[in-house]
Amino acid sequence: MTQNQHYVPKFILRQFLADTDGERVAVYDKQTDKTFVTSIRNVMPETRHGKLTQTRSSPQHTKQHRRIRADNRHKGFSASGARRRTQLLSWGVCLNNMQTFGPYGNLGLAVTGIEIYMPLASDLLLCAWCPSLLSALRSDYESAARLRQTEALGRVMAGTMTARQMKESMERFHATNQPAASLLRDAAEGIPVSSNQDNMDYYNSLQTSFASRYVVCQQADFALARTFCLENPNAKHGRRMGAA
Template sequence: MPTWGLISVRPNPRVDRMTEAKIQHYVPKFHLRNFGLGKKDQLWVYDKQTARSFQTNAKNVASENRFYDFEIEGETYSLESSLSQIESKTKPVIERILHEDSVSGLGAQERATLGSFLASQFVRTKAFRMQWADLPRILRDKVASMGSSVSPGSQAEALIQDPSENQIKVDTTRMLLDAPLNFGPRFLDKIWFVAKTTNSNPFILGDNPVSLQNQVDMTLYGNLGLAVRGIEIYLPLSSTRALAMWCPSLAHQVGEAAKTINRLPPAIVSGQLKNPDGIIGLDSAPRNGSSFSYEPTHVMNFNSLQVARSERYLFSSKNDFSLAQKMIDDHPDIRSGQRLNAG
């Protein structure tokens, strides 16, 4: 049986004490290096807030000083070493996927390791922390929209007060510790395959890299949950490869379309469908855990998810962030990360 065993998950967890690492990454360095130029860990970075791109070393980005350090009752703790353990176990799994261009050879423990990494990456970012910090504002807006008020000294009043930076760290650390058990199974119950592109039209990586899309359930609320029907989850692994994780219902839908194509006479298929071979290939990859080549339009859609979901920074092997620039011109609100609304 696979074991999680990567982050301690206990009631009132006691995390590791201060580590030597002061600069702590919310996207791992080994992951960032896969989007570099192949020399001295250099990569291109785009800052959505300043609309400026620059080249730098992977160690200098997606990180902050003491990002995972916090205090409880006067003592300082850090989650950095626990996350480093996850990264060291995950790195060879991702290397194997990139080497084999497939996920079919992964064993149960390797999948569990990657599932735990995905779960932690989902909540360890600056974007997630900013969203959490924004919750009191959302509650205040909701109360105001209802024309209500809260009693002084009540629990409700405490909920709408902006927490301290340390309290935000403590709250999000608790969620991060629980992430492998709470979210890990949601990644593992998806259909996995490898999406691929070319060096000339690369995938980009955002600073909040686990992206979600839903083109089946088009409801306006709640269609991007990890367990929602039709959900597509993506994690770029390198500039030319990504891990795609589909809801089984979506894989079934594509499979039924492929069966229909195979039953029809070739003359009808060629006359009615623009790319029947693409549908058949897209059916084969999820069934076999193999790779599927993305067309340029698919790569653009994929990269747009990284642009929209990122808090501030994008990373690439090429200094071409025209898609991000256009998206920001059309939707200036995505200069910063996605935020919840009171609704």
């Protein structure tokens, strides 16, 4: 007997409701370029034939999800932030990797450089990065700081820069690179990070890319999804993970 299962669990969909009373969400159809509002019972289901993995959420999953949301909002975390683009939801878990490995694939849980993103709410995103990404960012940041300091010190010793000017130069460097410094500090301390609009556009592009057909947005703002599909016609049917 076949039945519908949601490849995005309902307890996640409920965090993107456009109509809380009717439990309805705003949806963009990539294939028809149309939007509509419908019940969460009707969106992102997939008929299960025999061996497809069931994705129904358990009480433990729901309880853990609520705890994560409460903990991070208590800390003042917002993935989208005030007046910033809201999080889109489509496939759920999205993977990306900027590194390439010749004829081999680069998307996998144990692959060097992997990035994994899962929206938990319209303003909360769970992110898991390969440790090599933060290590590389930290190395680049520290190398750039040392280079700036060495160059400034050389100019001071040569008499072409005063100590005050050197201090101001280093302050400008740290101000310019504050986002990277904050990310490294917060990641090391386990503190949630607030994302800017560029970050959100990146995350939302991944959601749109992986969507097999439908994209959900609490604010019904599908401008980015539409633009992405217009610029990438092959993305209208989404991406699928496969075995190499």
